[in-house]
Amino acid sequence: MTANSTLATAQRSLGDPTIRYPLWPALTMGCPQTSTATISYPVEVDYAYDSVDIALFDPGYAAAHAISPSAGIERWAPLLPPLNAPSLGEGGTPLIELEPGVFIKDESRNPTWSHKDRLNRCTTSAALRAGASGIVVASSGNHGAAAAAYAARAGLRCVVFTAEDTPPAVDAFMHAYGAVVLPVPVADRWPLMHKVVEDCGLYPVSNLTTTHTGHAFGAEGYKTIAYEIHADLGVPAAVFVPSGYGELLYGVWKGFAELRRLGVTGAVPRIFACEPAAGGPLSAAVREGVPATEVAVGPTDAYGIDCSVGGYRGVVALRESGGRPLLLSDNELHAAQRELASSGLWAELSAAAGLAGLRQCGDMEGPVVCVSTSSGFKDVSVGLHTSEPVPPEWAEVRRRLRSAGIDA
């Protein structure tokens, strides 16, 4: 669907940007040289930026190069790691104008209905290149299901270590693609993942380090969100991003930073990290002035982003963009979720964190974009209640309509 090939050249340490590694093997545990016993530093992918044809960002580029509307993130192949895993048509999600100047980037429009598909296209490609027979992932939901889908599509096995309290609809979702789904206590997920990587040779596509690093290629997939926002809108004043480990945050930042570096744009948006107040490792890291830290996580329904450890990527994205972290209560998240639904967008609670962040900041010079990461089907409450039948008499129906404020 595209004739483009990658301009990726190497991996580069975020701990010390002068340290470079070859592009292969992709590093799955961050930068070995700069990481310490308490802080793990991620790596990122470097590209031959001088060789990028910036016509790539012209509106007519896809048509001129016979790139299909279904090409997905491959549309941006020169600035991505090699995409040898088959596509599921990820990316190309719409930007919906919620009110004048406020836009929702609706990531529930991906193949498994979350932003995680962009990451998994990249990491599954690396697994294939590494010759692995399968992949392994620790996830409470979207990442696990997306990994299962891309593994299935690529003919790889997939093992998902997941939480014991997975919502029932999400449980069905993670099982749908033929993965081996193993619900275990959160504290056991990482040791077991290490065993599966070391003893069985499965390829890891989620984090394995003390503070978050994850796979070298993951955040690269998220950059395409920035490219797409730019294609739709130009450069917004701010982007509000639901944040767990900060990979998405960093990817969105890096995409805009690349557009500026390439001379396509002159400015970058401020990036705001939207964390649940129940945890908030990035807020804590910024407050303490450290590269990453660990926090206790209290009760929250925002299970998609309730992380106890953060990662250095988030600190970099906030510092470089002039943004800041925001802590959102479940009440604020629920209000944002209701606001989205009242405009026709049903988002998972964690996904509403972007809009909740904007609302916490109050009025802001626009345009602004709030990323909504995932569909309401993944919410904790889905499937727990069913409606009672209504007696099918007109008097009863009329009573229901009137009590809902409908003139009947």
Added chain:
Amino acid sequence: MTANSTLATAQRSLGDPTIRYPLWPALTMGCPQTSTATISYPVEVDYAYDSVDIALFDPGYAAAHAISPSAGIERWAPLLPPLNAPSLGEGGTPLIELEPGVFIKDESRNPTWSHKDRLNRCTTSAALRAGASGIVVASSGNHGAAAAAYAARAGLRCVVFTAEDTPPAVDAFMHAYGAVVLPVPVADRWPLMHKVVEDCGLYPVSNLTTTHTGHAFGAEGYKTIAYEIHADLGVPAAVFVPSGYGELLYGVWKGFAELRRLGVTGAVPRIFACEPAAGGPLSAAVREGVPATEVAVGPTDAYGIDCSVGGYRGVVALRESGGRPLLLSDNELHAAQRELASSGLWAELSAAAGLAGLRQCGDMEGPVVCVSTSSGFKDVSVGLHTSEPVPPEWAEVRRRLRSAGIDA
């Protein structure tokens, strides 16, 4: 997002194509002149085809006219009814190559994760134009939720008469957008809908007639699926469409027929209607040589397409395209659902009917397209089971991996 305006001119009877009605008011109960006590004939929208600039179908058209990638079906505004309801970015779904020559049109990538969003953008637009304060719909799932979403987005109230045995995740889905959801026995839905239309002035966006007609504008939204397939692939040899009332079937057919009429293409694909064997009103109508008929519906999990009445639109689409109806058992549907999942696409059982139809036909000169209408989250079984925790010891995990065929 687009400067285009509609070229719609009138409504035209399918019962007698020489009978025309003004474009407004949109007919919500089919053609009053040709319908009888037993057969209701739908109407369709006519356009000033001679005025269509066929550059509309060029790959570079959107870029050349500054149409945003998020414009949704508005991209094709000249050949749609007036779209005055706000967009949720419907349409623009990807075509995924399942195997060489076999493509899946993944309609789960719409705003409420089914094809119904294309219809509801059109019908909600008509409701706004009619000055209604709200809409009313009878639906077992996708149509009701999509109507609720577009109504919410447009500031209209929405009443959904739904089935009493709605799957729990679908129940949450229909409630998500603030609609009044009333589960009643199927036989009571239509009389109650008539009351709500007549007594409360709500605007109907689903069928109200003996055999199916539905809203005049609904199938128009589905035409855009044909335009998009053409943009991605050209004209396939065949399209396999999950079929309930036959509106989607007709829309896909009409889109391709328009491309031929406008001279954009020389051929049209054969259209295959994929019905559950438990019912199959279109298969029965074709067998009996009648415009539409009613059948008894036996047990099936394909609740999205288990209709007892059909409509004349389906007969027209099959006859004009040289296609035919196919009856699929639940076993065939489940096999197709598994096949899609094993390629990374989790579809509702009803949505897998397109691929099931192709598999029933066996090898076929390609390329062929199977429409997959909706996401697996809408399936009857979702939310009924949850996984048991796994003891987090390596010996136990290894046992599970080995029993799944993973070398551990």
